[in-house]
Each structure stands twice: as C-alpha cells, then as structure tokens.
Amino acid sequence: xxxxxxxxxxxxxxxxxxxxxxxxxxxxxxxxxxxxxxxxxxxxxxxxxxxxxxxxxxxxxxxxxxxxxxxxxxxxxxxxxxxxxxxxxxxxxxxxxxxxxxxxxxxxxxxxxxxxxxxxxxxxxxxxxxxxxxxxxxxxxxxxxxxxxxxxxxxxxxxxxxxxxxxxxxxxxxxxxxxxxxxxxxxxxxxxxxxxxxxxxxxxxxxxxxxxxxxxxxxxxxxxxxxxxxxxxxxxxxxxxxxxxxxxxxxxxxxxxxxxxxxxxxxxxxxxxxxxxxxxxxxxxxxxxxxxxxxxxxxxxxxxxxxx
Amino acid sequence: xxxxxxxxxxxxxxxxxxxxxxxxxxxxxxxxxxxxxxxxxxxxxxxxxxxxxxxxxxxxxxxxxxxxxxxxxxxxxxxxxxxxxxxxxxxxxxxxxxxxxxxxxxxxxxxxxxxxxxxxxxxxxxxxxxxxxxxxxxxxxxxxxxxxxxxxxxxxxxxxxxxxxxxxxxxxxxxxxxxxxxxxxxxxxxxxxxxxxxxxxxxxxxxxxxxxxxxxxxxxxxxxxxxxxxxxxxxxxxxxxxxxxxxxxxxxxxxxxxxxxxxxxxxxxxxxxxxxxxxxxxxxxxxxxxxxxxxxxxxxxxxxxxxxxxxxxxxxxxxxxxxxxxxxxxxxxxxxxxxxxxxxxxxxxxxxxxxxxxxxxxxxxxxxxxxxxxxxx
Numbered sequence: 233x234x235x236x237x238x239x240x241x242x243x244x245x246x247x248x249x250x251x252x253x254x255x256x257x258x259x260x261x262x263x264x265x266x267x268x269x270x271x272x273x274x275x276x277x278x279x280x281x282x283x284x285x286x287x288x289x290x291x292x293x294x295x296x297x298x299x300x301x302x303x304x305x306x307x308x309x310x311x312x313x314x315x316x317x318x319x320x321x322x323x324x325x326x327x328x329x330x331x332x333x334x335x336x337x338x339x340x341x342x343x344x345x346x347x348x349x350x351x352x353x354x355x356x357x358x359x360x361x362x363x364x365x366x367x368x369x370x371x372x373x374x375x376x377x378x379x380x381x382x383x384x385x386x387x388x389x390x391x392x393x394x395x396x397x398x399x400x401x402x403x404x405x406x407x408x409x410x411x412x413x414x415x416x417x418x419x420x421x422x423x424x425x426x427x428x429x430x431x432x433x434x435x436x437x438x439x440x441x442x443x444x445x446x447x448x449x450x451x452x453x454x455x456x457x458x459x460x461x462x463x464x465x466x467x468x469x470x471x472x473x474x475x476x477x478x479x480x481x482x483x484x485x486x487x488x489x490x491x492x493x494x495x496x497x498x499x500x501x502x503x504x505x506x507x508x509x510x511x512x513x514x515x516x517x518x519x520x521x522x523x524x525x526x527x528x529x530x531x532x533x534x535x536x537x538x539x540x
Numbered sequence: 541x542x543x544x545x546x547x548x549x550x551x552x553x554x555x556x557x558x559x560x561x562x563x564x565x566x567x568x569x570x571x572x573x574x575x576x577x578x579x580x581x582x583x584x585x586x587x588x589x590x591x592x593x594x595x596x597x598x599x600x601x602x603x604x605x606x607x608x609x610x611x612x613x614x615x616x617x618x619x620x621x622x623x624x625x626x627x628x629x630x631x632x633x634x635x636x637x638x639x640x641x642x643x644x645x646x647x648x649x650x651x652x653x654x655x656x657x658x659x660x661x662x663x664x665x666x667x668x669x670x671x672x673x674x675x676x677x678x679x680x681x682x683x684x685x686x687x688x689x690x691x692x693x694x695x696x697x698x699x700x701x702x703x704x705x706x707x708x709x710x711x712x713x714x715x716x717x718x719x720x721x722x723x724x725x726x727x728x729x730x731x732x733x734x735x736x737x738x739x740x741x742x743x744x745x746x747x748x749x750x751x752x753x754x755x756x757x758x759x760x761x762x763x764x765x766x767x768x769x770x771x772x773x774x775x776x777x778x779x780x781x782x783x784x785x786x787x788x789x790x791x792x793x794x795x796x797x798x799x800x801x802x803x804x805x806x807x808x809x810x811x812x813x814x815x816x817x818x819x820x821x822x823x824x825x826x827x828x829x830x831x832x833x834x835x836x837x838x839x840x841x842x843x844x845x846x847x848x849x850x851x852x853x854x855x856x857x858x859x860x861x862x863x864x865x866x867x868x869x870x871x872x873x874x875x876x877x878x879x880x881x882x883x884x885x886x887x888x889x890x891x892x893x894x895x896x897x898x899x900x901x902x903x904x905x906x907x908x909x910x911x912x913x914x915x916x917x
Binding site for chain 1: 558
C-alpha cells in the first residue's frame, strides 16, 4: 500500500459512450478518512465516474490512481480493496442474508470467514433473521445488507452510488452515523446523493453536471463559489408576488417554502433592484445565506446553458 | 495475482447450487424434460411402420389371388380394411386418407400367371409421407419372389421365381431386427442434454444482468473464467443425472443393448455436457435479456435435432447440410453414444468424433469469455 494520504488522485478522467462524452476531463483528489459527496442531476455521469474508479470501466482518457493503483491497468488490485455499493440492490434475492454475506466473503477470501459473517450479521442486527431471503427485505434493510456486504472484506475505500434513495429518514440518519463512524476509523468514502441534507454531512463536495465538474470544496466553499444572493420574503398573496418577480431581470429562482418565498440570483445589484420594485410594508424582506438547494438548482441551470 | 483462484470459483459453484435448490420448478423441469422426451420419442417414433390400412380391389377371386392377399396380410405391413369394387371407390379411399395402399388384382391374374405371362398387380400408395410407405413397398417386392412357390408344384415349378444371377446376403449388424428404439433412445441422450443444458446456462448470465447482480459480480475480483466454470460445474452434475436416467430407461424400458463400456460413455459425456454449457453461456453473453437467450438456445436446438442424424439419416443430407451438421456437437455425440452402446466401440473408434467435441468446447468457451469481458464497457 502506498503511504500517500491521497486515496483517490485522478486527472482528466474522460469517458465516451459512442460520440457522447459522459464524463469530461474530471480531476479529483480525495484524502484518507474523508467523506466526499458527489452531487449532480440524473444522468450527469456520477455512476460512470464511480465505475471508472472501482475498475468496472476503463477511462478513455486521463490518468490517476485509486488506492495507489493505476485506474487504467491495475483494476484487479483496485477491486480487491474497494467496497462498491451499486445504485440498485444487486445482491441475490433468492439467497438468504447469511448466504449473500458468505458468498461475498468467499469471493474476497476473507480470513476466518465464519466469524466475519457472524460479526457482520450482528452489527446489522440481523443475526436472528439470517435465514430470511434477501428478496423479502424492505428497502431500508436491503440497503443495510448491501452496506454490510461491501464492508465484509474490510475495504479501504467505499464507493456508494445513491445509497439512500428510497430509504426513510430514520434509516438514512442511522446510515450516515455509520458512515461517519467508518470514516473516523480511517475509511475513505465517496458517496453520490440527491439529498441536500446529506450533502451537508459530507466533509467535501463536488458538483457534476453533464459530465463536467462545476464546483468543489467544503460546503461553505461550494456555497461561496456559486456567488448566489438570496432574499426571503413573507407576507400576503405570495403566489401572485412570485409570478410578478419571476419575469424580472436578475431574478433567477423564485421558490416557495411554505409561507416563505426564496429569491435567488447571481447579480446582487440586479436582484436588489428587483426586490425594490415590489417592496412595501405588507412584506417582510430579508437577505439570507443561500441554501445548498438554491446553489444546486443554480448550478444545474448554468450547466444547461453552457453544455446543452 | 490474476490467476484462477479456487476459492472464488468455489464461491460461484456454491451460490449456483443454492439458487438451483431454491428454484424448484426449474429443477423439476431438468428431470422431467428427459423423462417426458424419453416417453414421447421412445414409444412414439417408429421408422418401420406396420399394419397400414389397405384396400383390395380383386377382380380375380381365384386361389392364386387369395394366396397373394393372404401373404400381404401375414407380412404385417398391410392391414386390409376394405374390399373395393370399383376404381372410383379406391381413388376416393386414397383421397380421403382412409387407406394408405390400394392393391389392384386384375381379372386375368390367375390365367396369366399360369401361362407364365407375368401378370401385373398394381400397388397404389398414398406417398405423401414417403417414410410411411417405403418399408411396406420394399416388403412387397420380396413377397413376389416367394409366395407362389408352394402353389406351383410339379410341372408348374418352371413358373416359380428364379434366383437372380447374384445371391445377395444381407447381414444387418448391430440392429438386425431394425428396432427403431435402438436408434432413437441413445440418440435422445444427446438431444435432451442439448436442450436442457443450453437453455439453462443461456439464462445464467442474462439473469444476473437483468437482476442487476452482474454489476456487483464484476466489481469483485472474480475473474470471467471463474464465473463461467463456476456456473458450468453444477449443471454438469445435472447433466449426469439426465444421462443416468436415460441409460436406466434405455435398459429397463426399451431393452437397448449396451455392448460397449459405460464408464467410457460417462467420460465422453463430460465433454459433450461441457460443450453445451459453454454454448449456453455464450448465448447468455450475446443476449440482452432472458427471452433473447432462450430464443438463441432454440435456434441452436433445432439444427441439433434435424441436422445431426437424430431424426433423419445424416448421409441422406446434401453436402452443405452435412457440413453444418458436422459443426454441431450433437452430431458427434450421437455417433459416440450409438457406437458405444450398439457397436461396442472403444476409445480408438470414437476418437475421430471426440476431437470435434473438444474443439467446439474450446471455441464456445473462448467466445463466451471474450464476450463476458465486455459486459459493462
């Protein structure tokens, strides 16, 4: 194993499907023990990028290492030390929970397989249901089984592709607590998600759209780099106000959050001018910090303009 | 580091066994299909049909005509179901398919026979199905040369059939009584194995892809050859169960002779089973979904029945069809099975049929491996 602190270190990673560029020259560095969030709309190339990191696909261009192994020609070594959790549940539904874990443990030649499987079952809290078929589990339990299965060979890097899609909030919170525990023990985690609250639980983020990496850094850095100004307003007849504002110059987003409207734009002066035209005593206007979602939508709109 | 690892291969084998055990219906089919085919083909197919419905239009009722009719009856091939009066009647019977043959004995039959004028007996056959009429027509010819000898004593002996200038002696080796089952039942072994082995494994990899488990499998260090070999091994066991079922039935139900060495047959069966499994896996890597995989398997199965010498004589086919047939593993396996069981062939005699089997196995495996690698990229 290499001693450098960069678990993932790739530059210019590109993948084409036919003549369509799915991943366009992405650079990414991830440090050991970091939880790195990967955000982006559907079809933005997140899954393809992850598949290149774990050795399922070969990049068409670009170089780099994953766990110190070359992503272009040392894929078997990478596969040995990476845990990859696919977007869709991809363990055997006609095998029991124990049989699935045992199968994966055999594939990775885990030492002392029996106790590894037993430990994993107990951590999962499934020891007494270990003979249940995986296909009979609910979405949340399937996700926990999948996580347990990709941890059974003690990987050094965990690649999670939308692990919490369709999982209830409590199970999601437990899942994230577990991820933080693992990261504290030195495991590196790259995770893709659509949920903004999850983005805020990552150490660092990258935003990818249409194959291009648009923003990266800590949460604050990403928020700042969007250079977005946001106003909130409360008061009467908000739907009419929203319609009125939507057409104004400098107003890029008007979103209703319950009894509040969020107004965002990249040009603070134009936005302030727009606000001034409709401002009166019935409304309570405040300038606030942009949320991750505001930034997310803004980045997505820009990406559409730039790459479509 | 990248070489074959037994523990990964074994993990796949165990997983396949568990899945096979869980899928009761498929498992029952794997045993049920050979039994059903054995019953249907073994008892139903007969390439030497007898007791065919026949109409007689006898214009002459003399003793010679009666001898002729009697001889036809005892030959087993003809069952006289109609005594017709007119030609229109016989034509109608043929047209309706009520009779397969019409035998017309002319009114001057006895007179001409006694005068040595070689009377003509017209045998009309419904030859829409040549296989049904062929053996019976062949029997008619041999009848003519022998039936009247007893009725033509003394001075009439000069009318007896004369021997030809050459005496052909026929020894029908290996199956002198021309029993169809001796040919069909051993052949069924190849057909049953082709059908079940190819279909089952054709589904193997497509199913993994459809259920999404393939992506996971590819993300692990497991190598393509380990997956293929691991998926093949459990079904070799199934194949051997089928071979045993068929052999037991051949022996006990059909009394098929087993002259050669059964251990040799079991050993050769391994290559044939593996060749079919490799073919199935190759279909599996080519198909996009399970339906396509099954269709490909059927596409392979039909020539394996029709062009291999299972149903129709191999040497009766045109050159190109023989060439196609020679590429199919079943062609060679059929010759091996029949050779071992009926003729008592040993390793030396079957060697010319064995290497094409091995070649097929290697090619199918290589194509499958090559295709498997590209499943995600």
